Amino acid sequence: MVAVLKPRPDSWPERLRRFCVHTLEGSEILGQETAVRQLELALEKGRFHHAYLFVGPEGVGRRTVARALAAALNCQEVNPGDRPCGRCSSCLRARAGNHPGIREIEPEKDSLRLHQVRQVQEELRFAPLAGEYRAVIIGAADKLTLEAANALLKILEEPPAATVFILVATDLALVPATVVSRCCTVNFRPLPEQVVAGLLAPEVENPLLAAALSGGSVRRARSLTQEAEGLLTTREKAINLWEQAGSSRQAHALEGEAGSLAQVLDWLTLWLRDLLVWRYGEAAKLVVNSDLESRLNQDTTSPDGLLMALEETMRAAGALADNANAQLVAGVLGPKLVRARRN
Numbered sequence: 001m002v003a004v005l006k007p008r009p010d011s012w013p014e015r016l017r018r019f020c021v022h023t024l025e026g027s028e029i030l031g032q033e034t035a036v037r038q039l040e041l042a043l044e045k046g047r048f049h050h051a052y053l054f055v056g057p058e059g060v061g062r063r064t065v066a067r068a069l070a071a072a073l074n075c076q077e078v079n080p081g082d083r084p085c086g087r088c089s090s091c092l093r094a095r096a097g098n099h100p101g102i103r104e105i106e107p108e109k110d111s112l113r114l115h116q117v118r119q120v121q122e123e124l125r126f127a128p129l130a131g132e133y134r135a136v137i138i139g140a141a142d143k144l145t146l147e148a149a150n151a152l153l154k155i156l157e158e159p160p161a162a163t164v165f166i167l168v169a170t171d172l173a174l175v176p177a178t179v180v181s182r183c184c185t186v187n188f189r190p191l192p193e194q195v196v197a198g199l200l201a202p203e204v205e206n207p208l209l210a211a212a213l214s215g216g217s218v219r220r221a222r223s224l225t226q227e228a229e230g231l232l233t234t235r236e237k238a239i240n241l242w243e244q245a246g247s248s249r250q251a252h253a254l255e256g257e258a259g260s261l262a263q264v265l266d267w268l269t270l271w272l273r274d275l276l277v278w279r280y281g282e283a284a285k286l287v288v289n290s291d292l293e294s295r296l297n298q299d300t301t302s303p304d305g306l307l308m309a310l311e312e313t314m315r316a317a318g319a320l321a322d323n324a325n326a327q328l329v330a331g332v333l334g335p336k337l338v339r340a341r342r343n
Contacts, residue, residue: 029068030199031191031216032061038186039069049184051156051165053141055172056188059219063139065188066166070094070102070135073164101132106139114147121151124160134163141167142174149176156182190216200225209235212288213266234260238267239295242309245334245341254330254337261326265317272310275299279306305343312336 029036035054042048052069054062068084071094077085084091093099103123105116120136128134144152156165156179167183169175193211199218200207204225213231214221224231241253241264257264274287278296289296301309316333320326 029061029065031195032065032188035061035065035186035188039065042184048164050159050163051167051183053167053169053172053175053180053183053185054188055169055185057190057215057217058170059214059217059221060188060191061218062168062188063137066135066137066168067094067102069166070137070164071099073133073135074099074101101128101134102137103134104137104139107143110143112138112140112144112148114145114151117148117151117155121155124155124163128162132162134160136163136165138165138167140169141179142169142171144176144179146176149179153178153182191218192216196221206291208288208290212270234263235267235271235289238264239271239292242268242271242337242341243295243299245337252331252334254334255327257330259326261330262317262320265313265320268313269310269317272306272313275301276303276306276310279303301341302343305340308343309337309340312340 035056039052052066054066056062071084071086071091074090074094075083075085076088076090077083084094086092086095090099094102097104103120105112105120108116124134124136138152153176159165165183167175167179172180172185193208193214193216196211196214196216196218197207200210200221203222204210207221207225209231210221210224213224237257237260241257244253254261254264270288274289275296277287287296312333316329319329
């Protein structure tokens with residue numbers, strides 16, 4: 001059973017029940033309305049747990065929310081709805097990463113190790129400063145070694161007073177079940193493409209391209225923008241493969257791209273989707289490859305052919321994600337694209 005955080009005799013419930021989850025910079029947390037509302041409701045009802053498990057893909061705001069929540073515990077802002085304010089001395093220390101009441105742990109060599117958990121355990125033996133609360137943010141909780149997970153479990157079973165644990169994980173199945181059972185799980189979803197594009201807009205010329213391939217992750221989108229030249233080269237390969245698929249001689253052309261098949265299929269999926277959207281003309285603003293208008297106009301494949309190609313491409317991408325042999329996947333998909341192109 002998950003324990004509810006025990007308040008001190010001071011104003012713990014009043015401090016947090018009207019807390020509004022936003023970033024330390026004061027901006028709204030976008031695309032995670034369900035997760036944010038779950039936290040806010042827990043605070044409003046006084047059901048704030050001693051341990052939370054934030055689960056979701058990388059780059060969707062899990063750590064941002066964790067740090068905001070940690071900073072709010074000691075924010076000195078008078079108005080509860082403005083916590084964390086990002087301006088008081090406590091928030092400034094949290095933002096700089098040197099707040100004594102906030103501890104973050106990240107993996108060492110791809111694992112969270114026993115000595116890291118024991119170090120935190122030792123630190124928690126000492127009472128926090130008067131009037132302060134502590135937050136322990138454990139990044140990549142799905143990389144806990146067995147020994148580290150057992151040590152953490154003991155802490156979660158008998159949590160220190162006025163201390164919140166926030167575990168962050170990508171794969172819930174890799175977090176030990178005993179640890180999960182001691183936490184309140186909050187799910188973070190991939191961000192909508194428009195949200196990712198909006199966050200990238202001040203940084204790149206065509207944010208929709210990276211956003212469409214990001215899987216809803218701002219981190220992945222930023223990584224893709226740093227490889228802009230390679231990104232556009234792969235796009236050109238994918239589009240050329242489709243445009244030339246009307247010839248039987250091209251049935252096995254895809255096999256030559258087995259080394260980068262996942263990226264080619266991502267682009268091919270986007271191109272086929274764009275062709276369908278462009279063909280019906282009702283949502284042209286959703287077209288990712290809008291800079292290739294002339295080539296979108298030149299495609300004469302029937303809607304049935306486009307749908308067939310899109311379904312087969314997505315099926316092939318799924319097989320590849322399940323570790324199917326890339327050469328085999330390419331060999332099966334190539335002839336199907338030829339048939340779809342002729343449809």
